[in-house]
Amino acid sequence: MRRRLAAPAALLLPLALLLTACGGNASAGTGTDTDGKGSLTLNVGDQKGGSEAILRAAGELKSLDYKIKWSTFTSGPPLLEAVNAQAVDIGGVGNTPPVFAAGAGSKIAVVAAFHGTSKGDAILVPNDSKLTDPKQLKGKSIAVAQGSSANYQLVASLKAAKLNLSDVKVKYLQPADALAAFTSGKVDAWAVWDPYTSQVLQAKQGRVLTTGEGVTNGLTFQVAAPGALKDQKKSAAIKDYLDRLRRATAWVYDHQEEWAKVWAKDTGLPYEVALAAVKRTYATRISVAVDKPLIASEQQIADAFTELKLIPKKVDFADFVDTRYNGGLPSSTTQPRPSKG
Template sequence: MRRRLVPAALLLPLALLLTACGGSSSASTGSDTDGKGSLTLNVGDQKGGSEAILRAAGELKDLNYKIKWSTFTSGPPLLEAVNAKAVDIGGVGNTPPVFAAGAGSKIKVVAAWHGTSQGDAVLVPNGSKLKRTGDLKGRSVAVAQGSSAHYQLVASLKAAGLTLGDVQVKYLQPADALAAFTSGKVDAWAVWDPYTSQVLQAKQGTVLTTGEGVTNGLTFQVAAPSALQDSTKTAAIEDYLGRLRRAYDWVYDHPEAWAKVWAEETGLPYEVALASVKRTNASRVAVAVDKPLIASEQEIADTFADLKLLPHRVDFAEFTDARFNANLPPSTAKPRVYKDS
């Protein structure tokens, strides 16, 4: 039962990953959140993302503006909508903004959260003879091209004195990568939560290495410059970000309650959702969009430019806006960690 259940469950979170993989997918119209006033803030979201967190935390009450939600399957198409002014603001992981910047998109990173990178992992099947990152030399590794896991794989290999050229990279999206991983067609799989938690909870593999110490663990809210030039929308964005920051604080204080909501939203088994929440989601701390953050993202951009996956080098600072930094800790602030996680 478990073997048949988990692959089916793994197909569902493709629509909710914040950090995540590339690909071209369109948006679906989400729900509208009623509020006072005539202003509507167009927000890009992913299934089980910002709207669900805000609603669970009670942060969608007493709005003086309306929210129109559009749901996207991943970060890249969400940022395409931001660039097209179809969305005023939306949440993504640490890698999609780099590729959007490389494409010359009109975007601005306006808010950030720093979390652990424990859920970003290179997994190996049970019984694998691979025990450390250096053992990957000459082995096959599945990864989604241009994803946060792609960068984590590059960085982990570098820390072990290896390059991508030292391994057999198999560019596969998560559903295909899962099939290859469980059937023994690849030696390892670089992926992120909740996939990491699903594999571990199903006892289908173990962690070879994680992104701790090699990736930045950042997630972002990215806005359209045109929205930031509108004073009324800017005020709404500031209010929205404040609510989202409080909601993530609520998630940390109520992991079980959020895991239940997240499981219902995405179809994840509750145990997997709770493990992912404690390992990754609830660790996030709101931080400033500052120079260390920009430098960290610049490193990712330079890495992908060197790999010829970006058409040219970019100055990531040009794609940030620090106006909402007030009273926030630096981006290097330590994430929150549960003692039992």
């Protein structure tokens, strides 16, 4: 009983995370400052337990030649709205919000990318479900956050099973409502991402029917405001910031328990859930170039949502990238690190 009651409450806590960039209209939280030298301030959009936490844990916020003003957002879309408004110079989101922002004609530029596994992006079913194959989803009800990375993962997973979105009953629900529907049996399945996947599995509230492995690109991005990129000093600060973030991302792989402890404390996640999500998803990420294969992969996502009329017009994703910080990074097609556990 304690586990069954505690898990839904815990799931409500990391709604501020939405680390793979779900939809929503949440606004920024209270900003914090990182000490640094000089008069330049870099305005960075973040999500709870995101870039600031990992940079601090890895010791990468020391000896800055500029100050960082952090603004915390509950999801990718409002963060990109702030980038478009030039209230934020740069911020981190998943693979889908930039597509929707591009569809809205926002002034954004993808400047850095990280490639990880998609094992944490899953379609979950209750433990006692009779579903054993994605092909059996036809006619079933599935909860998913509209415009999220899970939304695309659902579309792609159905396509791999030779099904269309119209073949299932989609229930567009944000995670808290989706959890309630999932645990009460009001939906047959839930398309979601880590750490929610890890929370459901750790609480033994469900099992994985299929994951995004092989059907989604596993990419996350840093997205900058074009105005900041035109500013020579800010552009240099962004380069330094990205270098630090890349080192911190690499640091996680060999410090998974240490990072899970920091992440759990920062977000309120149970340590066991945080560690499971780190091992399955976040430690696998590597820094990759913003290159032609990446653009082509994101174009597929854009075209899929345009076809579904969730994006109002054709998007040319190449118009929303800036490759100046690639600096000898490996191709976006480079395989991520293997999961540990």
